[in-house]
Amino acid sequence: MKPSVANYQAAMLLSAAGDALGYRNQLWEYCESGPQIHKELAELGGLKNIQVMLPDWPVSDDTVLHLGTAEALATGKEKEDLYQELAVRYVEAMKDMEGRKPGPTSILGTSQLRPGEPDGYRIPFNPKAVGCGAAMRSMCIGLRYPRPEQLKELIKVGVESGRMTHNHPTGFLGSLASALFVAYSVQRKPLIEWGSGLLEILPKVLEYVKEVGVDVEENVSAWPYFTEKWTWYLQERGILDGKGAPRFPSDYGPEERDKIYKTFSLDGWAGRSGHDAPMIAYDALLSAGESWEELCSCSMFHGGDSDSTGVIAGCCWGVMYGLSGVPEGNYNQLEYRERAKAAAVKLYELAWGQVQ
Secondary structure, eight states: OOOOHHHHHHHHHHHHHHHHHHHTTTTTTTOOOHHHHHHHHHHTTOGGGOOOOTTTSOOOHHHHHHHHHHHHHTTTOOHHHHHHHHHHHHHHHTTSOTTTOOOHHHHHHHHHOOTTSTTTTOOOOOTTOOBSTTGGGOTTHHHHSOSGGGHHHHHHHHHHHHTTTOOSHHHHHHHHHHHHHHHHHHHTOOGGGHHHHHHHHHHHHHHHHHHHTSSHHHHHHHOHHHHHHHHHHHHHTTOTTSOSOOOOOSOOSHHHHHHHHHHHOSSSSTTOBTTHHHHHHHHHHHHHTTOHHHHHHHHTSSSSSHHHHHHHHHHHHHHHHTTTTOOGGGTTTOTTHHHHHHHHHHHHHHHHOOOO
16 A cells, blocks of 8 residues: 655654654763653653754754765665765765764764765775664665565665665664664554564575675674574564564563663663664564554663664654654654655655655
8 A cells, every 4th residue: 555645754753753852962862761761751741741842852963864864865866876875965964963972983984985986885894883873864765665576675775875884784784674664664564573574584685795795704704693683582572473462571661671671782772783773663663552652652761872762763653653643842843854854755756656
């Protein structure tokens, strides 16, 4: 079934809202206590009382870079031309980082890009590039290539855009996962099947990496962790086969989630890495259902990298549910709101044809 352009716009808007809410101008991204964030949220009058707008609720580096991806895709360019365009946009986006706290790997990676030169979008393999900086900016790739028959393109763009800064499989497979989950949202694929679907396509992604022939040995060596951690997570939830109902702990409030999200992580900072930013977003989508408030509680208001998990979860939720039940103040005066809406329309037209 063809999606609506309104749902594409909701995806881009609620992605940015999820980022801004999880970030709270640095205050909540770096707060290590979900219960403390929920306490402060209550003191603000709750989610329905929050007007997400400047100066108190800016978007972070996540949305600035996600808009870079979206606006590059919106040009309609393909293959090498698209990769060069993405590199240009990422370099440009890094000039808009005052107060937005970009990660060190994104700073390093963009400094190594040489847009316009042959292969100027490639950077050296980086054994430390395991962070979520690629995962947090790639959701819109799933809006551009949403159909099952476009999986090859989604894989190519997911990998190549991701390794422009995060040239390590734990980093760039996060990019692929975020893009894939948004494509699944557009396809109306049952949520329960998303994780197993991701695991199913990972061998195809490795085939692509080998076919391109760049940093193959290093990638093969570092490849297993992402698959192993996602397999573990899906076993924890009882949905490795993509069937049944997810199994959650009996107590799964803010305090319990903080502890459990840490078990997803590479180094104790939940959502900071390429594998677990989409994992926490997915976990939140599974537990929240159609409730925006619950999605925010689980994906944006926790003691980890809350803007990066929120930016992914918000995008998927927006595709599935639109703006239904979302307080208008959460999105109607967002920073870069018009850019997000315009990019959504262009991506929709490239994917589905002219808006009627």
